[in-house]
Each structure stands twice: as C-alpha cells, then as structure tokens.
Amino acid sequence: MSRLFKRLSSTITVKAAPSKAHLHQPLPPSSFPTGYLLTGIHAGVKKKPGVLDLALIVSTSDHPASAAACFTRNAFKAAPVVVSDQILTQNGGRARAVVVNSGCANAVTGRQGLEDAWAMVRETDALLPPSASTAENHTLVMSTGVIGQNLPIEKIVHGIRSQATSARTLASDFPAWERAAQAFMTTDTFPKLRSRVFTINGTEFRMAGMDKGAGMIHPDMGPATTAFPALHATLLGCILTDAAVSPRSLQSALTYAVERSFNSISVDGDMSTNDTILVLANGAAAANGGQVVEIDQETDKEGYEIFKTELTAFAVELAQLVVRDGEGATKFVTVNVKGAPTFEDAHRIASRVSTSALVKTALYGEDANWGRILAATGSVSVPALDPSKVSVTFLPSDNTAALRVLVNGEPEVVDEVRAKEILGLEDFGICIDLGGIGNEEATYWTCDFSYEYVRINGDYRS
Amino acid sequence: MSRLFKRLSSTITVKAAPSKAHLHQPLPPSSFPTGYLLTGIHAGVKKKPGVLDLALIVSTSDHPASAAACFTRNAFKAAPVVVSDQILTQNGGRARAVVVNSGCANAVTGRQGLEDAWAMVRETDALLPPSASTAENHTLVMSTGVIGQNLPIEKIVHGIRSQATSARTLASDFPAWERAAQAFMTTDTFPKLRSRVFTINGTEFRMAGMDKGAGMIHPDMGPATTAFPALHATLLGCILTDAAVSPRSLQSALTYAVERSFNSISVDGDMSTNDTILVLANGAAAANGGQVVEIDQETDKEGYEIFKTELTAFAVELAQLVVRDGEGATKFVTVNVKGAPTFEDAHRIASRVSTSALVKTALYGEDANWGRILAATGSVSVPALDPSKVSVTFLPSDNTAALRVLVNGEPEVVDEVRAKEILGLEDFGICIDLGGIGNEEATYWTCDFSYEYVRINGDYRS
Numbered sequence: 001m002s003r004l005f006k007r008l009s010s011t012i013t014v015k016a017a018p019s020k021a022h023l024h025q026p027l028p029p030s031s032f033p034t035g036y037l038l039t040g041i042h043a044g045v046k047k048k049p050g051v052l053d054l055a056l057i058v059s060t061s062d063h064p065a066s067a068a069a070c071f072t073r074n075a076f077k078a079a080p081v082v083v084s085d086q087i088l089t090q091n092g093g094r095a096r097a098v099v100v101n102s103g104c105a106n107a108v109t110g111r112q113g114l115e116d117a118w119a120m121v122r123e124t125d126a127l128l129p130p131s132a133s134t135a136e137n138h139t140l141v142m143s144t145g146v147i148g149q150n151l152p153i154e155k156i157v158h159g160i161r162s163q164a165t166s167a168r169t170l171a172s173d174f175p176a177w178e179r180a181a182q183a184f185m186t187t188d189t190f191p192k193l194r195s196r197v198f199t200i201n202g203t204e205f206r207m208a209g210m211d212k213g214a215g216m217i218h219p220d221m222g223p224a225t226t227a228f229p230a231l232h233a234t235l236l237g238c239i240l241t242d243a244a245v246s247p248r249s250l251q252s253a254l255t256y257a258v259e260r261s262f263n264s265i266s267v268d269g270d271m272s273t274n275d276t277i278l279v280l281a282n283g284a285a286a287a288n289g290g291q292v293v294e295i296d297q298e299t300d301k302e303g304y305e306i307f308k309t310e311l312t313a314f315a316v317e318l319a320q321l322v323v324r325d326g327e328g329a330t331k332f333v334t335v336n337v338k339g340a341p342t343f344e345d346a347h348r349i350a351s352r353v354s355t356s357a358l359v360k361t362a363l364y365g366e367d368a369n370w371g372r373i374l375a376a377t378g379s380v381s382v383p384a385l386d387p388s389k390v391s392v393t394f395l396p397s398d399n400t401a402a403l404r405v406l407v408n409g410e411p412e413v414v415d416e417v418r419a420k421e422i423l424g425l426e427d428f429g430i431c432i433d434l435g436g437i438g439n440e441e442a443t444y445w446t447c448d449f450s451y452e453y454v455r456i457n458g459d460y461r462s
Numbered sequence: 463m464s465r466l467f468k469r470l471s472s473t474i475t476v477k478a479a480p481s482k483a484h485l486h487q488p489l490p491p492s493s494f495p496t497g498y499l500l501t502g503i504h505a506g507v508k509k510k511p512g513v514l515d516l517a518l519i520v521s522t523s524d525h526p527a528s529a530a531a532c533f534t535r536n537a538f539k540a541a542p543v544v545v546s547d548q549i550l551t552q553n554g555g556r557a558r559a560v561v562v563n564s565g566c567a568n569a570v571t572g573r574q575g576l577e578d579a580w581a582m583v584r585e586t587d588a589l590l591p592p593s594a595s596t597a598e599n600h601t602l603v604m605s606t607g608v609i610g611q612n613l614p615i616e617k618i619v620h621g622i623r624s625q626a627t628s629a630r631t632l633a634s635d636f637p638a639w640e641r642a643a644q645a646f647m648t649t650d651t652f653p654k655l656r657s658r659v660f661t662i663n664g665t666e667f668r669m670a671g672m673d674k675g676a677g678m679i680h681p682d683m684g685p686a687t688t689a690f691p692a693l694h695a696t697l698l699g700c701i702l703t704d705a706a707v708s709p710r711s712l713q714s715a716l717t718y719a720v721e722r723s724f725n726s727i728s729v730d731g732d733m734s735t736n737d738t739i740l741v742l743a744n745g746a747a748a749a750n751g752g753q754v755v756e757i758d759q760e761t762d763k764e765g766y767e768i769f770k771t772e773l774t775a776f777a778v779e780l781a782q783l784v785v786r787d788g789e790g791a792t793k794f795v796t797v798n799v800k801g802a803p804t805f806e807d808a809h810r811i812a813s814r815v816s817t818s819a820l821v822k823t824a825l826y827g828e829d830a831n832w833g834r835i836l837a838a839t840g841s842v843s844v845p846a847l848d849p850s851k852v853s854v855t856f857l858p859s860d861n862t863a864a865l866r867v868l869v870n871g872e873p874e875v876v877d878e879v880r881a882k883e884i885l886g887l888e889d890f891g892i893c894i895d896l897g898g899i900g901n902e903e904a905t906y907w908t909c910d911f912s913y914e915y916v917r918i919n920g921d922y923r924s
Contacts, residue, residue: 379537
C-alpha cells in the first residue's frame with residue numbers, strides 16, 4: 001500500500017469476542033435418528049493433512065427417504081446446486097444419500113464443474129446396496145469453499161470409494177456424526193451439530209443435523225487472491241429424521257422452516273452461489289409391523305403441523321449457531337417485529353433492521369440507538385405502517401425490565417444507565433411493535449459489526 | 463465497557479483519507495442564475511457561535527417559480543417533508559422561496575414539529591414582496607440534524623425576521639451562495655456548491671445549487687446519546703435555474719435526474735427521515751420582451767430533453783460530492799451495469815453491488831474481488847440473467863488498459879500487478895456487462911468501507 005496513505009496511524013483496541021468453544025456439545029447415543037450412517041474424512045481438498053473435507057451421509061432404510069431442499073436464489077448457482085435440484089426433481093423428492101465436500105465450492109466452474117458434481121453423485125450411489133427404487137440417482141451433493149476453482153475430483157472420488165473398502169468409517173455413533181459436521185466446516189470455528197426428540201401420534205421420533213456458516217468470513221482459507229476470491233461463507237445445512245413424511249409435505253415444512261430460520265439470520269453479504277438446506281426423512285422409526293405411513297398435510301393435518309413446528313424450531317437452533325459464530329461478533333441480538341399486516345412485511349422489516357450496517361455498528365458500540373432502527377424500519381414499504389403507532393423496546397436476556405425507547409411514535413427519555421446494562425449483555429432483544437396494524441410477526445437473529453469485520457474482509461493485504 | 467472484553471488489543475494502522483479541501487471551488491459571478499437572493503446565517507440552532515445553520519433562498523421574479531421535489535420514501539417523514547409536500551401539492555408546483563435549517567432535523571417531533579415547520583414557512587413568506595399569486599404559502603422548508611428533538615423555533619424565527627431589517631444579508635454574489643451552502647452542512651467537511659451553463663433554443667441559461675450529505679456519519683454532532691441518536695446524514699439538495707419550465711415537466715425532469723444521481727449513490731444506511739431534493743425554475747433568463755414561454759415536454763420536446771439531460775448531469779455532479787465526502791473513504795468507485803433488460807434492472811444490480819459491505823471492504827483492501835461482485839449481482843432477481851454471459855471488468859480512471867476478471871461467466875487468470883495498480887488508484891470503475899440480454903444501463907457511485915466507519919458509528923463510547 002502506498003506510503004502516501006500511511007500518514008496517519010492510530011491504535012484501536014479491539015474487544016475480544018466471547019469464546020465459542022462451549023457451543024460444540026457432545027450428544028448421547030439416544031439423540032440420533034435411526035437408519036443413518038455417516039462419516040467425515042480427509043480426502044485432500046483442503047491442503048492441511050487431517051483436516052476433514054468430505055462428508056458422507058447414507059440412509060440405510062430399504063426404501064428411499066423422502067427428501068426436500070431449499071437452494072440459493074442467486075442467479076449464479078454452483079454446480080452442486082444445479083445437480084441436486086435436478087435429482088430431486090426427477091426423483092419426485094426422494095434420495096438415499098448425501099455427499100458434501102468443503103474447501104472448494106465448485107462454483108463458476110462451467111461444464112467441468114457439472115461433470116465433477118455428477119461424478120460425486122455416481123460414486124456415492126455406488127456405495128449403496130441395491131434397492132427397489134427405479135431412480136437413476138440417489139445422492140444429493142453439496143460443496144462449499146473457494147469459488148472459480150475446479151474440484152480435485154480424483155481425490156474426492158478416491159475418498160468416496162474408500163468407504164467401500166476396509167478403510168470404511170461410516171457409522172452411527174456420536175463421533176461419526178461429529179466427523180460429518182467437521183467435514184462441512186470452512187470458516188466455522190466449531191462443528192455445528194444438534195439433535196431433537198419429538199412425538200407425533202404417540203410415536204417418538206428424532207431429528208439430528210448439522211450446518212455450517214459464519215456470520216462473517218474467517219481468514220483460514222489462506223491468502224486471498226483474485227483468482228480465488230473469498231465471499232460470504234456459504235450456508236449449508238443437512239437435517240435427518242427417522243419420521244416418515246411425504247415428499248410434498250416434507251418440502252412444505254422445510255420451506256416454512258427455512259423462511260423462519262436460515263432466511264432469518266443476518267449473515268454477511270448476499271446469498272452465496274452455494275447455499276443449500278436439505279432434509280431427509282427415512283421413516284425408520286415409523287414402521288409399525290412393517291407398514292410405514294407417511295405423515296401428509298392432507299391426510300394427517302395435525303401430525304403435519306407438529307412436524308412442521310418441530311422442524312422449524314430445530315432449524316432455528318441450527319441457524320442461530322451460525323450467527324453466534326460471526327467472526328469478531330460480540331453480540332447475539334434477537335429482532336422481533338410484531339403487529340404487522342403479514343409475515344412477509346414483518347420479515348422484511350426485521351431483515352432490514354438486522355442487516356443495517358448502522359444498526360450493527362451501534363450494537364457493537366452498545367448504543368440503544370432507536371433512530372437507526374426507525375430509519376431502517378421506515379425504509380421498508382409497508383403501506384399500512386402508521387408512524388404514530390410504532391414502538392421500539394430493548395429486552396434483556398435475563399428477563400429483567402425492558403427498556404422502552406419509542407412509544408407510539410414518541411421518543412422516551414431514556415434511562416442511560418439501564419440502556420448501558422442491557423446493551424452491555426452479550427444477548428438481548430429488540431422489539432419493534434407496529435401497533436396492531438396487523439397480527440403477524442417475524443423474528444430475525446443478528447450479530448454486531450466490529451473492526452474485526454473490516455480487518456478480515458478488507459485489510460488482508462497489509 | 464467491561465474490562466472482561468479488553469483481553470485483546472491490537473494496533474491497526476488506519477490509512478489517511480485523501481484531503482477534500484480542493485473540492486470546495488470558488489465560482490465567478492457569471493456562474494449564477496439570475497433572479498435569486500440567498501444567505502446563510504447563524505441563528506443559534508447549532509451551539510457553536512458563528513457556525514451557519516439557517517439558509518434562505520428567494521426568487522425575485524414577479525411570478526412564482528416552478529418548483530419540484532423528490533422526498534424520502536421513508537415511512538417516518540420529518541415535519542418539513544410533510545409540510546413542503548403539502549405546499550407543493552396545493553400550489554400546483556410553484557414556490558418563491560426556500561428556508562433550510564441545519565443542526566436539528568425536526569423529525570419524530572409530533573404536532574409541535576409540524577407547527578414549527580409551518581412557522582418557518584410563514585415567516586419566510588412574510589419576507590417576500592406581494593405578488594399576483596393566490597397561493598396561501600410560497601416557501602418550501604427543509605431541515606437536517608439530530609432527530610427526536612424540537613427546533614429552537616424562536617431562534618429560527620428571529621433569524622428569518624433579521625432579513626427584513628438592516629441586518630439583512632440576502633445577496634446574489636458568490637459569498638451569498640457560499641453562506642447558504644455552509645448553512646446546509648451537518649456532517650459535511652466542505653460546502654457543496656456547483657454551477658452549470660446550458661443553451662436551449664439559442665438562449666443561455668444557468669443552474670446553480672448546493673447539497674449536503676456525507677458517505678458516512680461524522681461525529682461533530684456532539685456526543686451521541688440515545689435521546690439524540692445519530693443516523694445517516696440526511697441528503698438535501700437545492701437546485702436553482704433561471705430557465706422557464708412548466709411545473710409538470712420540471713417534476714418529470716427532476717424525478718428522472720434524481721433516480722440517476724441522488725438515488726444512485728451509496729450512502730451509509732437507509733433513506734433518512736428528511737431526504738429532500740428541490741428545484742426552482744424562475745424563468746428570469748427566459749423573458750423575451752416580457753413574454754416567458756415555459757419549456758414543456760408536450761409543446762417543446764426537444765427543449766425539454768435538453769433541460770432534462772442538463773439537470774441530470776448537474777445532479778450527478780452534486781451527488782458525487784456526497785460520495786467523495788465519505789468519512790474515512792479512500793476510494794471513489796463508479797459502478798456501471800450494462801446490457802440489462804431495463805434501467806430498473808441495471809439500477810438494482812448496481813445498487814446491490816455498490817452497497818454490499820463485502821464489496822466495499824474489498825475496495826478498501828484494494829482487492830479486485832470478482833466473487834463478491836458476482837454474488838451481489840446474482841442476488842438481484844433478473845429472470846433473463848444468464849450467468850454464461852456476464853463479464854466483470856475493472857477500469858482505471860486514467861484511461862489505461864482495463865482489467866477483465868470475468869469474461870462470459872468464466873474467470874480470467876488475473877494479472878495481479880495490474881490489479882494492484884488499478885485498485886491502488888483513488889478513482890476507478892467496475893463494469894458489469896450482462897452480455898446483451900438487453901440494451902439498458904445504469905451507473906452508481908460508491909466509496910469504500912474502512913475502520914473509520916466502525917470507529918465513528920460504533921465506538922464513540924470508548
């Protein structure tokens with residue numbers, strides 16, 4: 001950098017981000033849905049030896065699991081996204097396996113990229129025992145990492161084939177799930193793995209899953225060069241359950257859940273080329289004397305609603321881990337918008353407030369800045385919005401008294417001491433009440449904006 | 463801030479931003495449109511003595527000038543916005559004066575705020591000589607500054623009334639225009655004043671104008687408290703011309719111009735509660751033997767098109783000053799999107815790329831990061847977009863060779879030396895060519911995202 005610009009130098013004290021280690025939780029054997037084998041290995045996509053970069057997930061049930069996905073809406077879809085979308089469509093929402101690599105996104109890789117994604121699918125298909133299914137392919141594929149670079153496909157193929165040899169490590173215990181979650185990681189500082197138990201119509205089911213993504217970019221992708229640019233860490237998620245759900249209902253439930261979880265977190269930057277959330281439901285815990293009855297919204301509305309609610313809560317739990325893993329983030333803030341005409345209105349406002357750079361820097365500065373929240377709120381077009389009905393409140397995470405800063409459009413005299421207490425917590429909430437112009441609400445989760453963000457994303461050449 | 467978080471401390475060297483002083487340019491007397499008197503005074507809205515905070519602009523032509531405005535679309539419109547909008551509507555697009563105060567936005571001030579804005583209008587009306595107009599009010603009002611605080615209206619009224627006494631400073635020379643521009647300033651580091659000469663149908667006309675706004679917040683509003691939160695510095699602009707244009711054509715031209723200027727700059731944060739761009743056309747240079755013929759798009763399409771083009775170019779010049787005044791900004795970047803189906807498509811993409819935090823930090827880091835530009839581009843919904851037709855090019859401001867980083871969807875091997883040269887300049891361009899899926903284009907101007915941004919907006923409590 002030109003010395004011309006180094007006239008000024010100042011020391012900025014960077015607040016240390018809270019430790020994330022406690023967010024990686026061991027899970028007991030009873031946590032996991034039955035009928036799945038998983039593993040994570042080092043295939044060699046990532047250069048550092050021993051670092052896991054290839055995950056395999058296989059459903060061992062006789063019949064293919066129901067499968068559903070939500071993909072990035074970015075116009076530049078990575079090869080694995082195109083291929084998985086195609087497979088799900090041609091299979092009518094069924095699959096038997098998932099293969100995931102990290103370290104290379106296989107995005108902006110043209111025809112070779114598509115061929116490589118198909119190769120990963122076919123090699124994983126070859127691991128599966130024969131089934132009665134007439135589908136041509138049974139595996140969904142995901143990738144994450146640098147873009148504009150082709151996969152080292154021979155290494156990946158070799159890695160997949162190793163699972164058909166004595167080197168096989170596919171298993172169903174916690175270490176197996178943990179390896180898979182580790183193989184998803186790129187900029188994450190801990191493997192994101194959770195589980196949940198739920199009951200429908202008297203039967204107990206389980207879901208477990210992993211995701212990856214970080215509020216901001218982490219520089220361990222190596223030195224950034226223009227050939228391999230770093231962009232926002234891709235969001236990937238894979239949820240597995242032993243409930244039986246029809247393909248169309250699984251898709252409805254997932255779409256609903258993703259809208260309220262993965263699409264309700266403030267990640268850095270725009271939707272990446274690779275974002276994918278998958279769910280498989282293999283019915284392994286639903287077999288009653290051999291007869292598996294799939295939950296479907298038409299035939300069992302109540303059962304479906306329970307499943308949808310559980311899936312949503314679980315997706316929220318996984319998505320929140322991504323927010324907490326924001327590099328340099330010191331705050332975890334829940335933004336709730338209520339009293340809106342529609343969920344979409346509430347969601348758009350929550351999104352605008354949560355992603356506003358001015359709001360996020362104010363959070364870093366522990367400033368209960370209602371003005372910035374107001375400007376963000378008012379910049380979203382909601383025709384019924386009435387400024388004289390809007391209230392803004394800060395909510396501590398310890399259930400002590402809330403701090404009202406704007407009430408029905410009028411600013412309050414703010415108790416600065418109380419503001420400092422609440423905003424000084426790691427976790428707190430912001431409630432924006434539109435004053436009953438409707439009954440709908442939405443919740444978004446976000447983190448603050450710090451020097452670390454600029455240093456990592458802008459200053460890596462100094 | 464808790465000592466618990468001060469475990470880590472690092473020294474970050476902050477690049478000095480280039481000096482802005484040269485951007486304040488003296489203008490010769492022949493620059494200014496005829497028939498206007500202006501001044502700026504210290505009324506006492508701002509505490510520091512001598513700092514100008516009240517501007518008056520008066521058209522001395524017999525008949526009211528045509529007037530047009532573009533206002534913030536924020537749902538929380540400040541009192542001056544509501545009042546000016548009402549006056550323009552009831553006057554059918556005519557006015558004779560403008561009154562502007564800085565230091566207090568008169569926003570989120572309820573009924574008192576509206577009364578105060580009307581008081582400013584009436585007191586300025588009282589300065590004007592009688593005219594044949596039957597309009598009830600003749601003055602438009604703008605405010606900028608802290609929100610949630612009422613105006614010191616007595617001081618403002620006193621200041622306006624001073625112009626009807628021997629203390630009158632209204633004049634038409636450069637110092638008068640300069641005072642008015644200074645009275646607009648809040649976070650600006652220099653008064654933004656420009657002029658332009660143009661010819662329509664053989665007659666020479668002039669426009670001159672001022673604006674205010676800075677790419678980012680400047681902390682000279684005093685210590686931030688929650689009662690008086692700082693948000694993105696309001697964008698205000700006032701353009702004056704001695705051409706004669708019908709009200710409806712003046713509005714069409716302004717709307718067109720604002721879309722391609724003030725709405726095509728990356729300012730920090732969301733549209734504020736106060737953003738306003740005004741234009742007055744008093745026809746003082748159009749009188750041919752006493753008969754003023756207003757340019758109108760129906761009766762003189764060619765004349766209208768010239769006027770619209772000139773107004774747009776002038777608005778661009780004023781708007782660019784705002785980008786250059788971004789606190790801590792070290793880059794001035796022109797983002798051009800071409801080959802789009804519609805102007806709106808191109809504009810949305812240019813906007814997304816220009817306001818992306820990831821792109822802006824990459825600009826600060828002088829990184830020719832096509833991946834982030836691509837992700838931003840692809841996240842805008844343009845159905846006809848074809849990834850295999852998109853090209854991204856970096857353009858130096860010195861007309862030397864451009865650097866192609868993505869060509870028809872394929873990444874180029876980037877000449878890192880050349881990338882460093884171009885991105886090391888203060889001014890450069892990014893061209894995103896959608897590959898002829900249409901013929902429309904849009905241009906946006908943005909600046910980079912630096913440590914200064916976080917320090918100013920987030921760290922003012924340390």
